[in-house]
Amino acid sequence: GESVGLHLPTLSVQEGDNSIINCAYSNSASDYFIWYKQESGKGPQFIIDIRSNMDKRQGQRVTVLLNKTVKHLSLQIAATQPGDSAVYFCAENMLGNTPLVFGKGTRLSVIA
Amino acid sequence: DTGVSQDPRHKITKRGQNVTFRCDPISEHNRLYWYRQTLGQGPEFLTYFQNEAQLEKSRLLSDRFSAERPKGSFSTLEIQRTEQGDSAMYLCASSLGGQAEKLFFGSGTQLSVL
Numbered sequence: 001g002e003s004v005g006l007h008l009p010t011l012s013v014q015e016g017d018n019s020i021i022n023c024a025y026s027n028s029a030s031d032y033f034i035w036y037k038q039e040s041g042k043g044p045q046f047i048i049d050i051r052s053n054m055d056k057r058q059g060q061r062v063t064v065l066l067n068k069t070v071k072h073l074s075l076q077i078a079a080t081q082p083g084d085s086a087v088y089f090c091a092e093n094m095l096g097n098t099p100l101v102f103g104k105g106t107r108l109s110v111i112a
Numbered sequence: 113d114t115g116v117s118q119d120p121r122h123k124i125t126k127r128g129q130n131v132t133f134r135c136d137p138i139s140e141h142n143r144l145y146w147y148r149q150t151l152g153q154g155p156e157f158l159t160y161f162q163n164e165a166q167l168e169k170s171r172l173l174s175d176r177f178s179a180e181r182p183k184g185s186f187s188t189l190e191i192q193r194t195e196q197g198d199s200a201m202y203l204c205a206s207s208l209g210g211q212a213e214k215l216f217f218g219s220g221t222q223l224s225v226l
Contacts, residue, residue: 032213099160
């Protein structure tokens, strides 16, 4: 069936470097995407979202890029900090019509 | 803290017992969701409510699972005759609904079935 997935299960980066976490989605009808961060023992925390009518959106130290042609989503974290260590999930749905579908997640480890 | 509260945080039970979890959403949110998450996986949708109406249930939600939101505020999720395969983190989320719907998650209830 349709699914959201991630290219890399783990990512290790040096503190201060930029991180890029990738996500592939297969439901071409999806038009809304969210990145969540989940720390150990906690629920997923909203980071940033993007609608399909955009290809880039920036937040504080984070940028989400959407490439609808190849159905690819990425999360860029600038100047990665130890507090960014967590599992990151992308999620998708069709605006307001379906529950969010989550991918399997990428674990980001920041090396001090 | 997102404002979504779940109770208990942890539950250990024996196979065959019934368990009930509670979720208190953000007060002005009219949608409430239940998800299940196993180790190393993303959350999987179980069911959701718009106010007190249960609008959608996943195929994952067997007849041993029942959820209620009687007054459109807090919700309960009950699992009857628990099985070892029910062991997971049960997450509750709430939202304002509408388009571009952001879900705010609680910290979850970790269920272990022995």
